[in-house]
Amino acid sequence: MSHENETQTTAVNNRPYGLLAEYDGPDQLIAAAKQVSAAGYSRWDCYSPFPVHGIDPAMRIKRTKLPYIVVVAGLTGTTTALVMQWWTNAVDYPLIVSGKPFFGVPANIPITFELTVLFAAITTFVSMLLLNGLPKHSSPLDYVKRFDRASDDKFFIVIESEDPKYDEAQTQALFQRTHAAAVESVPADTTSDQVPKGVIYAILIIAALALVPFGLFASARSSTSGDLPFHLVHNMDFQEKYKPQKKSDFFADHRTSRGDVEGTIAVGALRHDSHFFAGRVGDAWALTLPDRVVADAATMARGQEKFGVYCAPCHGATGAGDGMVHRRAFALKEGTWVKPTNISDRSVAIQPIGQLFNAVTHGIRQMPAYGSQVETADRWAILLYVRALQHSQKQYGSQEAPVPAATDTAPASAPTDAPAGDVPGAPAAPVGEPAATAAPQATAPNPAASAPKTEGADAPAEKK
Amino acid sequence: MASETKVSADEKLQLGGEATRFSNIALGVGAVSLVAGVAIGLGDKEGLLRSYLTAFMYVLSITLGLFWFVAINNLVNAKWWIVVRRVAEILASQMPVIALLSLGIILPIALVDTAGEGAIQSLYAWLSDAQVHASHLLHHKSAYLNKPFFLIRVVAYFAFWAGVSLWYLNRSLAQDKASKAESELIAQQMGRVSAPVMIGFGLTLTFCAFDLLMSLDYTWFSTIFGVYYFAGSVLSAYATMVLTLLLLQRAGALKSYVNENHYHDLGKTMFAFTVFWAYIGFSQFMLIWYADIPEETHWYQWRLRGGWELISYGLIVLHFAIPFFGLLSRNVKRNRKWLGFWAAWLLIMHYVDIYWLVFPKDNEGTVPFGVVDVLVVVGLVGLLAGVAARRAKGMQLVPVKDARLPQSIAFENY
Numbered sequence A: 001m002s003h004e005n006e007t008q009t010t011a012v013n014n015r016p017y018g019l020l021a022e023y024d025g026p027d028q029l030i031a032a033a034k035q036v037s038a039a040g041y042s043r044w045d046c047y048s049p050f051p052v053h054g055i056d057p058a059m060r061i062k063r064t065k066l067p068y069i070v071v072v073a074g075l076t077g078t079t080t081a082l083v084m085q086w087w088t089n090a091v092d093y094p095l096i097v098s099g100k101p102f103f104g105v106p107a108n109i110p111i112t113f114e115l116t117v118l119f120a121a122i123t124t125f126v127s128m129l130l131l132n133g134l135p136k137h138s139s140p141l142d143y144v145k146r147f148d149r150a151s152d153d154k155f156f157i158v159i160e161s162e163d164p165k166y167d168e169a170q171t172q173a174l175f176q177r178t179h180a181a182a183v184e185s186v187p188a189d190t191t192s193d194q195v196p197k198g199v200i201y202a203i204l205i206i207a208a209l210a211l212v213p214f215g216l217f218a219s220a221r222s223s224t225s226g227d228l229p230f231h232l233v234h235n236m237d238f239q240e241k242y243k244p245q246k247k248s249d250f251f252a253d254h255r256t257s258r259g260d261v262e263g264t265i266a267v268g269a270l271r272h273d274s275h276f277f278a279g280r281v282g283d284a285w286a287l288t289l290p291d292r293v294v295a296d297a298a299t300m301a302r303g304q305e306k307f308g309v310y311c312a313p314c315h316g317a318t319g320a321g322d323g324m325v326h327r328r329a330f331a332l333k334e335g336t337w338v339k340p341t342n343i344s345d346r347s348v349a350i351q352p353i354g355q356l357f358n359a360v361t362h363g364i365r366q367m368p369a370y371g372s373q374v375e376t377a378d379r380w381a382i383l384l385y386v387r388a389l390q391h392s393q394k395q396y397g398s399q400e401a402p403v404p405a406a407t408d409t410a411p412a413s414a415p416t417d418a419p420a421g422d423v424p425g426a427p428a429a430p431v432g433e434p435a436a437t438a439a440p441q442a443t444a445p446n447p448a449a450s451a452p453k454t455e456g457a458d459a460p461a462e463k464k
Numbered sequence B: 001m002a003s004e005t006k007v008s009a010d011e012k013l014q015l016g017g018e019a020t021r022f023s024n025i026a027l028g029v030g031a032v033s034l035v036a037g038v039a040i041g042l043g044d045k046e047g048l049l050r051s052y053l054t055a056f057m058y059v060l061s062i063t064l065g066l067f068w069f070v071a072i073n074n075l076v077n078a079k080w081w082i083v084v085r086r087v088a089e090i091l092a093s094q095m096p097v098i099a100l101l102s103l104g105i106i107l108p109i110a111l112v113d114t115a116g117e118g119a120i121q122s123l124y125a126w127l128s129d130a131q132v133h134a135s136h137l138l139h140h141k142s143a144y145l146n147k148p149f150f151l152i153r154v155v156a157y158f159a160f161w162a163g164v165s166l167w168y169l170n171r172s173l174a175q176d177k178a179s180k181a182e183s184e185l186i187a188q189q190m191g192r193v194s195a196p197v198m199i200g201f202g203l204t205l206t207f208c209a210f211d212l213l214m215s216l217d218y219t220w221f222s223t224i225f226g227v228y229y230f231a232g233s234v235l236s237a238y239a240t241m242v243l244t245l246l247l248l249q250r251a252g253a254l255k256s257y258v259n260e261n262h263y264h265d266l267g268k269t270m271f272a273f274t275v276f277w278a279y280i281g282f283s284q285f286m287l288i289w290y291a292d293i294p295e296e297t298h299w300y301q302w303r304l305r306g307g308w309e310l311i312s313y314g315l316i317v318l319h320f321a322i323p324f325f326g327l328l329s330r331n332v333k334r335n336r337k338w339l340g341f342w343a344a345w346l347l348i349m350h351y352v353d354i355y356w357l358v359f360p361k362d363n364e365g366t367v368p369f370g371v372v373d374v375l376v377v378v379g380l381v382g383l384l385a386g387v388a389a390r391r392a393k394g395m396q397l398v399p400v401k402d403a404r405l406p407q408s409i410a411f412e413n414y
Helices: A002-012 A027-038 A055-059 A066-091 A103-130 A145-151 A168-177 A197-221 A274-278 A297-315 A324-331 A354-361 A376-396 A402-410 B017-042 B047-073 B081-091 B093-102 B103-111 B118-120 B129-134 B136-141 B146-177 B179-212 B227-252 B260-291 B293-301 B308-327 B332-335 B337-356 B371-392 B405-409
Strands: A018-021 A045-048 A156-158 A184-186
Touching: A018 A027, A018 A145, A027 A045, A027 A055, A027 A168, A055 B146, A066 A103, A103 B118, A103 B260, A156 A376, A168 A184, A184 B146, A274 A354, A274 A376, A274 B081, A297 A324, A297 A354, A324 B337, A354 A376, B017 B093, B017 B332, B017 B371, B017 B405, B047 B081, B047 B093, B047 B103, B047 B179, B047 B227, B047 B371, B081 B146, B081 B227, B081 B260, B081 B371, B093 B103, B093 B129, B093 B146, B093 B371, B103 B146, B129 B136, B179 B227, B227 B260, B227 B337, B260 B293, B260 B332, B260 B337, B293 B308, B308 B332, B308 B337, B332 B337
Parallel strands: none
Antiparallel strands: A018 A156, A018 A184, A045 A156
16 A cells, blocks of 8 residues: 555545534534525535434435334234244144144244344344445544544534535535534545455455364264263263162162062052952953942943043044044054054953953053053053943944953942843854954853853963 | 424413313213113112223223323423323322222122122122132132222222322422422422332232222232233323313313324324233233133133123224224324324223123123113213313413423424
């Protein structure tokens, strides 16, 4: 940057930036602004240390268009928020949460409100700057010493030489008429508008350095490392405590997990009643409800309720295997999905109630275990209800096969309630015709005979 | 800047015969309306009480909003509002009249026999001893919700509001006769007192809303309920200010004092409180909707079924969405006709809002709105307007001695 160059350009282009007039107070400024705008100038501006009320009409400035820009931005925010939430929640990635609607308007209002305000606020700020021609990095006025007081206690009007009506002498005369405290010509800014080379180099170096992290990411992603990951936030991940499978130096056998002390049992953990807890009577599956489960209307209602909660989602309300989960999985063409068993199928219906209890408790095939989720007494109640369902399907459904074991629905105390005579030939049918799942014990006895018997007359049951 | 020229010297600052004429008409219409409403509604005492409670909470909320308007502007030493200050003070100091009208609510409660059958059928079921005995929840709440404490509280609220609003007016009137120095001292005093008054106002309004409206269903609770009532109060107070000033200017008063800059400011706050009302209303709704706890949701379920849903959704559209866009424009807020239109609109919607708070309890499935409701509210508004005009007669409608008056007259709004 040679100094001679600069002086040369000044000599060539000695047209000033404009003419500056100084005033002592806001009232003088407004009066002067009225005269300048009346004279028909267009490229001029007022400068004051604080906002001056009434300067807008004095300068004949039209009202800003900002509100219209802001209202459009606000409505854009509203629309963006609603469409975004609707698209992500209801279209692109619908997620069932407790049966709630995918697109619940009240839940989306806070985001909508926030985005409306955000869009409007940012737009207001950015548009205000742009409409005002900001940011402005430099101005020829910066080089006028007098003008420093524009941010202190003086008021200024500057008419630019670019103005079509600008004429050095006439404009000066106008300022004199407005009783300006001082009038001064503002020289044009003749400094180079080239960006200094150092700045360009600095930007290039920073841009190059900014690529380095991405390079590191890329190399890390395409290679493997034996190092443990950085564990920046510990979140109580490492604690002075034993976990079941960890080694313990305290005990002789080095096991952290300790069994019961010999000869003791935890409170409430006694499973003495194998009929009630395991569905076993002696060596065989129980054929009746345990004594402590009373087959009355209350138990039936309880069973119906729990069936509705735990069984119906897959097996369906009537147990036909057409529950909501099945229908959904079927519609999605889930390859590994197997249709839930129709609980009124002969293969199920002929099983002793104890065996069904075992299936419910520990699960069978795809069906998970419900022992940990459903109270023991409730599982029996469910089975009572299942028997009722089987019975109803046999009578009114399209069951082709008899369901002899359904006699178990009769409570032990009222054995004669068994639906004897429903299908007279029933006892014979299951014999020698093994059920799909539990072949060995498929010998369901004569309905009339089986009900009163609580202790197993059956063949040994399959091991759990 | 060049402000004094704005006010004409022969400005009319006092109401004369026209105030008497207006007062006579308003009192006449009010009294006839109220008597007719009571006569027609007497067959269904509980329904009549409900209508009266609705109308009463409506006029109370407007007056409370004006009370707040006076207190907040005194507190922040606002300059712009001096030209409208006296009008607001006169309207806010209607509190003793409101207190008198509250007897329509308080007397039936005071006279009810809490041991008898009537208590459980009254508007406030918690009055009944039998109910307290039967409901574990109410038993726990009865330390607060019981007749003597309720009466003490309500009397305390009205004593506070009436005392403070009359004090404001008296000090303000004293300014008119005071010297310059005294006048400034009074203005300072009013500002200082406003700080504790604001705290008292927040507490009394909140608990009044709890006592008179929320306890209609003693099982339901919402901590934001007082704020909701406050939002409607302030909104309707600004609307009332706009309409009153328009009426006064039509009668030839304050013509050169109050200009579109002052209307613009009233309109801006009206607009802001339209949004604030919706914001608070939705805040209350969303938390209850999201938590989905039966002891809270039933309050909304009553309002989303059997015809009430039309009012609920109607409030969103007519109390918020339409006035929001209606008041958005600067030009509307500076245009007296438009601003008056929206002020009247919001005042009507505020009545619907209060009706929606009071009536759904025990009216599930039907919206029993009828002529009695209209007559009673017209009655109360008429009586209050009549008394206000009569009291205003002879008073200076602008505090001419207040040092901030020139600034208020010169006020410019952008």
